[in-house]
Amino acid sequence: MPSEFTQDVIKIIQNIPVGKVLTYGKIAKLAGNPRAARQVSWLLHSSTKKYNLPWHRVINSKGKIALKSEDGKDYQKILLEKEGIKFVDNNKVDLKKYLWDIDSIVNIKGNFNL
DNA sequence: AACCTGACGAAGA
DNA sequence: TTCTTCGCCAGGT
Numbered sequence A: 001m002p003s004e005f006t007q008d009v010i011k012i013i014q015n016i017p018v019g020k021v022l023t024y025g026k027i028a029k030l031a032g033n034p035r036a037a038r039q040v041s042w043l044l045h046s047s048t049k050k051y052n053l054p055w056h057r058v059i060n061s062k063g064k065i066a067l068k069s070e071d072g073k074d075y076q077k078i079l080l081e082k083e084g085i086k087f088v089d090n091n092k093v094d095l096k097k098y099l100w101d102i103d104s105i106v107n108i109k110g111n112f113n114l
Numbered sequence B: 001a002a003c004c005t006g007a008c009g010a011a012g013a
Numbered sequence C: 001t002t003c004t005t006c007g008c009c010a011g012g013t
Helices: A004-014 A024-030 A037-047 A070-081
Strands: none
Touching: A004 A024, A004 A037, A024 A037
């Protein structure tokens, strides 16, 4: 039985719009624990299939892809480009432009049953 | 209960 | 700007 925090993280990720991204830290904060970014990463790598998550829309605070292997990075980059996201210097995205500004949405928790 | 893990992140150097 | 170091968290063993 996943903790409430984990359940919220899952829901938030599932609701990231096409063409938008969120960072590990932002997700953790939205789920109620600003310092649990590492747990978000753990979840992605262990439960992506189980919860059918759009894992490619989650990147790090620098706007870069967090996967380790080069193959993985290329794959994620392709998935994001297919959604219209442009890369700067061939390895990072403009967060000002593509970060899902969930904070500006009123009553977000109600809208997504968090 | 103890210990280990990771696709993190902020702060220093 | 890149590389360390260190703190954090929930699951898994």
